Amino acid sequence: MKAIEIKGLTKRYKTKVAVDHMDLTVEEGELFSLLGVNGAGKTTTIRMLSCLSEPTEGEAHVLGFDVRTQPNEVKARIGISPQDTAVADNLTVRENLEFMAAVYGKHGTQAKEKVEEMIRIFRMEEVAHTRAKTLSGGWKRKLSIAMALIGAPKLLFLDEPTLGLDVLARRELWQAIEAMKGKITIVLTTHYMEEAEQLSDRIAILIDGRICAVGTLAEIEAISGQKGLENAFVEIAGKGRTIDA
Amino acid sequence: MHRLLAFTERNRKEILRDPLSYIFCLGFPLVMLIIMTLVDQSIPKEAGMTVFHIENLAGGILVFAQTFIMLFTAITVAKDRSGSFLIRMYATPMTSRDFIGGYILPMLLLYLIQALITVITAFIIALITKADLKISGLILGIVLGLPSAVLFIGFGLLAGTLFNEKAAPGMCSILISLGSFLGCIWFDADATGGVMLKICRCLPFYYCTKTVRAAMQLQFTGNAFWKPLAIVSICAVVILTLAILAFRRRMRADLA
Numbered sequence: 001m002k003a004i005e006i007k008g009l010t011k012r013y014k015t016k017v018a019v020d021h022m023d024l025t026v027e028e029g030e031l032f033s034l035l036g037v038n039g040a041g042k043t044t045t046i047r048m049l050s051c052l053s054e055p056t057e058g059e060a061h062v063l064g065f066d067v068r069t070q071p072n073e074v075k076a077r078i079g080i081s082p083q084d085t086a087v088a089d090n091l092t093v094r095e096n097l098e099f100m101a102a103v104y105g106k107h108g109t110q111a112k113e114k115v116e117e118m119i120r121i122f123r124m125e126e127v128a129h130t131r132a133k134t135l136s137g138g139w140k141r142k143l144s145i146a147m148a149l150i151g152a153p154k155l156l157f158l159d160e161p162t163l164g165l166d167v168l169a170r171r172e173l174w175q176a177i178e179a180m181k182g183k184i185t186i187v188l189t190t191h192y193m194e195e196a197e198q199l200s201d202r203i204a205i206l207i208d209g210r211i212c213a214v215g216t217l218a219e220i221e222a223i224s225g226q227k228g229l230e231n232a233f234v235e236i237a238g239k240g241r242t243i244d245a
Numbered sequence: 246m247h248r249l250l251a252f253t254e255r256n257r258k259e260i261l262r263d264p265l266s267y268i269f270c271l272g273f274p275l276v277m278l279i280i281m282t283l284v285d286q287s288i289p290k291e292a293g294m295t296v297f298h299i300e301n302l303a304g305g306i307l308v309f310a311q312t313f314i315m316l317f318t319a320i321t322v323a324k325d326r327s328g329s330f331l332i333r334m335y336a337t338p339m340t341s342r343d344f345i346g347g348y349i350l351p352m353l354l355l356y357l358i359q360a361l362i363t364v365i366t367a368f369i370i371a372l373i374t375k376a377d378l379k380i381s382g383l384i385l386g387i388v389l390g391l392p393s394a395v396l397f398i399g400f401g402l403l404a405g406t407l408f409n410e411k412a413a414p415g416m417c418s419i420l421i422s423l424g425s426f427l428g429c430i431w432f433d434a435d436a437t438g439g440v441m442l443k444i445c446r447c448l449p450f451y452y453c454t455k456t457v458r459a460a461m462q463l464q465f466t467g468n469a470f471w472k473p474l475a476i477v478s479i480c481a482v483v484i485l486t487l488a489i490l491a492f493r494r495r496m497r498a499d500l501a
Contacts, residue, residue, distance in 0.1 A: 050336045054501055072338060080336045084329035088255055090262040095255075102251030103337050131262075151337075 001064060003028045003155050003185035004049060008058035011044050011209075018044040020209040021058065026202075028154075031177075031186045033196040035233065036206035042189035043083060045206075046157045049187070050080045063154055076104075079148035080157040085140040089133035093124055093143055096132055097150055104151030118146040122176055138169030142176065149180075156180070158188045162195060174198060193230040203229070205236055212236050248339050252347025256321060260351055266317060270355055274310040274363045278302065282370050296433045299376045303367035303383070304458035305430035307390050308450075310359050311397040312424045316417040318352050318401025323413040326405070326495075335500060341493045349398055349485075356394040360387040379463065386461035392478045393453035397424075399484035406491045424450045449480040 004026035011019040019041040026032045034042045047053035049062055051071040059066070065073040087096050097118050101111040119128050122142045127135060132143060141161060148156055161177065162170040177199055180186060190196055196203050197217060204214040213220050213236050217229060224232035260266050278299075285297035295301055325331040334344070364383040371378035400420055404413045425431060428450030434442045445451040452473035459470040 052332060052336050052500060075336060075338045078336070080333065082329050082333050086329040086333035088259060088330065090259045091255060095258065099251055099255045100337075102254075103248050103334075103339060105247060105338075107247065 001028055002026065002061070003030065003063060004032075004187070005061040006049075006058070007060075009045070009048060009055055009060050010057035011041075011048060011053065012056045018209050019048070019055075022209070022211055024204060024211060024214065026185060026187060028185050029182055030201045031181050031188065031199055033200040033203045034187065034189045034206055035191065035193070035196045035203050035229075036189075037191055037237075040191075040206040041209035042191075042206055043159055044209075046080070046159050046187065046189060050078055050157055051075055052080075076151075077153060078155045078157065079151055079153035081141075081144045081148040081159065081161060083159045083163060085137075085144040087132040087140060087143055087147065090131060092129050092131050093135070093139075094119070094128045096143060096147055100147045100150045106150070114150055114152075118150055121149075121179070122146050136169075138165050138172065141165060141169070141173055145173075145176065153184065155185045155187070158186060160189055160191070162190070162192065170195075193228075193233060197229040205233055207237050248337075248343040249346040249350075252334075252339065252343055253350040256347055257351035257354060260317060260321060260355060266355070269313040270310065270317060270359050271362055273313060274306050274359060275366050277309070278306050278363065278366045278370060281306070282374070286374075294433075296429075296431065299367055299370045299374055300378050300462055301458055303363065303371075303378065304386055304461045305428075305454055306367075307360055307363045307386060307457050308393055308428055308453045309425050309430050310363060311356060311390070311394050311453075312417075312421040314352050314356055314359070314394065315397035315401035315404075315420060316414060317355070318348065318398050319404040319408075319413040319417045320410070322348055322402060322405025322492075323408060323410040327410040332499065335496065341489075341496050344496070345402070345489050345492055348402060349395075352398045352401070353391075353394060356391075356398075357387070360390060360394075378461065382461040382463045385463070386457050389460040389474065390453075390457045392474065392481045393449075393456065396449060396453065396477060396481035396484055399481060399488045402488035403484065403491055406488065406495050423448070424453075427451060428454045430454055449477055452476040452480075 002025050004024065006022055006024040009019055009022040022045065034045060036042050044053065048055050049060055049067060051067050051074050062074045063077050067074055088099065091099060094115060097115040098111060101114050106114055119125055124142060127139050132140065145158065145161065162173050165173065188199065202216055203220060204211050213223060220232045221227060224235040226232045226235045281297050281302055282299060288294050364387060367378060368383055401417065404416045408416055427445050427448050429445055434445045434451065455473040456470060456477050464470060
């Protein structure tokens with residue numbers, strides 16, 4: 001089954017077109033990156049796919065469910081870690097996780113086990129009883145991703161997960177993301193080339209709301225005739241070519 | 246229901262961990278009762294001013310304290326809206342019912358704690374000043390203060406939904422001033438009469454104070470209790486309904 005199927009997906013805000021007739025398919029278990037500069041339409045695409053914004057035109061199916069007509073089915077099966085970490089500031093790390101577990105219908109032993117699992121996976125033992133507002137940026141990101149994962153989603157959206165993090169925190173988070181690869185489908189937005197290069201199975205390059213290239217790193221390099229994702233990106237963005245690998 | 250309760254619990258923790266909630270919602274009524282009792286002791290009996298007698302003051306302070314719950318409701322909702330926390334929660338299976346219920350329930354709990362502190366303090370003051378304030382009246386005051394608590398929570402939910410984090414507290418400050426002054430907490434509008442009384446009667450705050458005072462004094466006559474209770478209850482339902490509709494509309498707009 002396809003994790004995501006998009007046909008002609010468009011989002012317009014008055015005069016601005018944020019996402020322009022996007023066609024895209026993401027396979028189950030894939031780690032798929034949406035790569036683009038600020039304002040390319042990455043976050044808007046994720047918002048539409050996670051039922052946070054209604055498409056102006058086109059169709060989008062997430063895990064087989066229509067985002068327009070079956071939002072509750074979609075929401076029950078996805079997790080999202082937004083660009084702003086969006087955690088409950090006055091709750092501790094453990095309480096934030098317990099809260100999200102309860103929101104996804106997990107109680108008692110099941111909730112407790114899931115919370116412990118997340119704390120273990122993201123190595124948050126030392127901050128488990130720390131209030132979220134006092135956490136560093138790196139810990140907040142980890143908590144945010146753990147909160148998105150606690151409902152055991154089949155599809156995880158990570159919107160700029162390493163934005164504003166130092167190099168060590170970024171590398172640590174990459175390890176956590178890599179550990180999830182293959183277990184669930186992950187859609188990641190980023191404007192860091194090395195991040196997309198390091199983590200992704202496939203990459204889509206977004207320019208002004210349009211997908212200009214989609215494929216594996218090798219495919220994108222072959223199409224652009226450039227070595228490395230950054231060079232390929234500059235080439236494709238510079239020429240504004242529309243290429244489908 | 247479990248989602249509503251989970252959100253209630255989150256909001257309860259968020260509010261009770263804010264030191265301001267202890268100062269304004271719990272400490273303030275206690276301090277006001279003591280200060281105004283001292284003021285009352287300083288007023289000569291010949292002045293005939295009874296508004297600060299503990300049997301009148303207790304009900305007034307109980308209602309006045311509710312205005313701070315309104316402020317906290319507005320701040321909590323506006324703060325959640327201004328950050329991305331609420332947007333994140335929109336992507337979960339939570340419904341508007343879960344959000345609204347989750348905001349209202351902890352505020353009602355806060356009211357009950359606040360009201361309990363107020364009546365216990367009032368009872369101690371009544372013992373010291375030998376005032377006629379019965380425990381049964383104080384308990385009824387807490388219970389029959391619930392409609393006005395709902396009214397103020399509704400105002401808070403409405404302000405937090407319609408205004409941002411900076412504007413909502415400002416709007417609530419206006420309502421706090423109006424509520425305390427036109428709610429006749431600090432003066433006796435019935436004795437004053439005239440235009441002032443007419444203005445007070447046009448707003449629900451006057452009836453909030455009147456209901457709780459009558460309940461505490463066990464005066465269950467039509468004009469003193471039932472009529473104000475009916476007006477407060479109707480206003481509470483109307484304002485809460487408006488707040489719920491506004492919140493749902495805002496939620497739909499956020500998801501457009």
